[in-house]
Structures are given as C-alpha cells and as structure tokens.
Amino acid sequence: MGLLARAVPGELAAHLETAPALPDFVVLRGPQTGLVMLRGRAGGGGAPFNLGEMTATRASVRDATGRIGHATVAGRDAAHALAAARLDAALQDPARHAALKATVLDRLAVSETQRHAAGARRAAATRVDFFTLATQR
C-alpha cells in the first residue's frame, strides 16, 4: 500500500495500462479528500506534537469478485486513490496477485529505488570533510 501511495500518479496510471485489466468495481466510500494531521516528536524522540496538516484522499471499493480494497494517499488526486484501492482489492486475489505485482508493484519499487538512489548520490557529492586549523581536539 505504501508503494501505491508514494507512486508518482502518472507512473501508476501508465503501469496500469499495461497490467492485466482490474475487475469491475463499485465504490463503497469516497474518493474523499480531507486532512491528515502530521505529528512530530518534541526533540525528535519525545512527546508527540501536532506539526501541521496535509491533504489526503481516501477511497474504498468492492470489486466484482467481492474483495474490498482501501487506500489513503497524500494529496488531492481522486484517480490515484481509486486506482490504489482497486489494486488493493485485486492484489488480495491469489489468481491476480503475481501478475499485478510484476507489472505494477515491482516496477514502482524499481523506480522508487532509483529515485532514492539518485538523491543519495547527489547528497554524497556534497559531503564535506571539515578539518579544524587551530586545535585538533
């Protein structure tokens, strides 16, 4: 579910085009856009505090096989939430799981890993070794 939520919506839609068709569905709830309160911890590890809100969209569906799928995704993209919920339902179907994992989840995981790795490499290029001149305590 995390992979689907973090996916770049355009990428998810493109993978769904090439994936086996998802079963028909009825919407049980949403898609509804609302707020999620982001919490931090005082000092990074102490008591929780409310940092501020973010927008999020949630949807629940029941597909033609009777499976129920849920999704909550950051942002206001109803199509993203609906696609994630439909996939959540379809991925519970053992007959569909492997094909959907290969055509959607694995590809999203690869592109996310690449994105993170590129960020980490750019960060590494700005790594600096300071040395002090006066005293080396």
Add this chain to the structure above:
Amino acid sequence: MAYVAVKGGERAIDAAHAWLAAARRGDGAIVELQTAQIREQLGRAVDRVMAEGSLYDPELAALAIKQSQGDLIEAGFLLRAFRTTLPRLAATLPLDTATMRLTRRISAIFKDLPGGQVLGPTYDYTHRLLDFALLENAPVAPAPQAEAIAGPTPRVADILGHEGLLEADARSEDEPFDLTRAPLAFPAGRDARLQGLARGDEGFLLGLGYSTQRGYGNNHPFVGELRAGEVDVEIVPAELGFAVCIGTVTLTECQMVNQFAGSKTEPAQFTRGYGLAFGHADRRAMAMALVDRALRAEELGEARTAPAQDPQFVLSTCDNVEATGFVEHLKLPHYVDFQSELETIRRLRATAERTQAASLPEAAP
C-alpha cells in the same frame, strides 16, 4: 471597540476585485505564470506558505502564491481558509526523523559525525552575488553525483545522548494538544508551543530567536544538527487496524544544543531546543529551535526576563494570519465607532470649557 458592519459599496468592491484580477495577470504580452512553475522554481516560497498556512500541499501553496501575487502572508491565509473546508481524516503516527532520506545534514559541533556532513542544495557558502546568467535562462548542468554514503546517519542528539551529556527526550505517547481544535490556554504545554511555533511567522520567529542571541534571554546556542530530507507518513486507518504509508513529506529539523549548569537534582548537561519545519527551511527550523529553548526557561528554572521567554507573548502574537487579520481590519470602515469617540471627546471638551469659564471671574484679581 468592535468593528461595526456597513452596507453598500458592492459595485465599487466588484470593480476593485476585477481590477485586482487584471493587475494580478499583469502585462498580457508576458507569458502567464503556471502554478507548476511556482511549485518547481519558487520552492522556498511554497515551503514557507505551507508552514504558515499549516497545510502541506505544494500544489495548493503554489496556487495561493499565484492568487496572492506573491504576498506570502495572504497566501498562507488562503491555505488556512481552505483547510477549514475539509474534514479531518486521521492523525499520523509521529514522524520518525531518524529515518529521513537525507538531502542535507550538518552539525556545527561534531566534525566527524557518523554518516558525515552533507551540505545538500544550500545557499550557505554562496557569495551572494546576483547571477546575471539567470536573466538569460541559460541551461543548467545536472547536479554532480558520487557513490552513496553507506551506513546509518543517527541523529546527533542520539550520539551525545549515550554519554548522558545531553538532556534526553522524555518519550511519551500522550495525545498532543491541538490548537486547531481548542483555544490556546496558559501555561501552554510544550506540545502546544511547538505547534504554535511550527506555524508561526518566519520573520517574527527569526527576530525573537535573534533577540536571544543579542542578550534578551541568552542561552548560548550551538547547532547540534540540521537535517533535511524526505520522511514517510504513516497512519493507522480504522478499517485496517495496522499502519500504512500514505506518502512522504520533506522536512527540515534543527537540534539546537544549549548550555545548562545543572541543578540540585540534575547534573550539568546540555539542554536542547527543537525546530521542525515543512520543506527546506533552515532559517525557520533554527529560529523555531531557539525560541522553543527560550520558552523552556521556566521549566529549567531560569529567570524569565526577555520577550522570547514569555509563552503568552510569543504564542499569542507569532501567528501571522491572526496578526494580519487584526492589524489590517483597522482599515475597514469604523465610522460608527469613531463617531462615538468623537462625541465623547466633544463632550469632554465642552465640559472642560464650561468649568473653566465658570471659574475664570473668581480667579481674576
């Protein structure tokens, strides 16, 4: 005196707003600004509006900036107003900044910290010379890359904490105060203070933080760590009952380390101030950490002598949406209020003149 509503002026107001829309668009011969351009190329403005609007949504913040012609306080106001139209779906699990995918991480107190010092895309060390190449929209070279740093990058607070030299976080799972749901009351807990500071005006926080350095409640700060990057956001939806990731947010975190002499019950150790901000926001996170530490004066047994140490002063005035509302309402029609004051003054003067006139003959020699 309260503001008393007036009627009329609708046609003038409509015309003013129509002119505003045209003025916002500017010269039609210039290409219209796209919100995606604001989101991508004015990221620091977007971060500030999200923080002060207290709503993480880069696209909406970009829209608000466009709509307000770049008036960032007005833009934050627009986001605050928008958020009141949406239901609250959930609260997240506390964000774990130790697992941040770092784009930046520096420490001013530890040279050789595990994981290294990573500058990231920073304005630090630039020469602050105007770059005239940007006038020409010259192509930009891709950022250099190097082999990724292996191994963990623990928070500096956790490293110093092992020796007991640094005050530890008092971990709890208490439900935090929420000032979007309940009015602020004093004394305010640290949870309420951090929430207020997180959405406070950056300029105001900067000024207050600076005031502590200028001697108004000094607590000798060091930047223990400043880190920025992406953090996963997790909620526990009621329909599932387990934690799921719903997306990511970019945050900047500042651990300010301060002197503390100790007390009868506590050995001498460093204390901490904490700042956490949406987006890439070194200045905001650092100012917040300075003010957070200053506001702990009472808790740490320090004399409360300066404005930055006064929670009621800081928290009641740091919100720029409230501040701009109250200051700017003064320009709306106050005719009835003023009329009543005018009459009072006239009456006072008339009374004084009568008294003077009555007493004059007797005073004459």
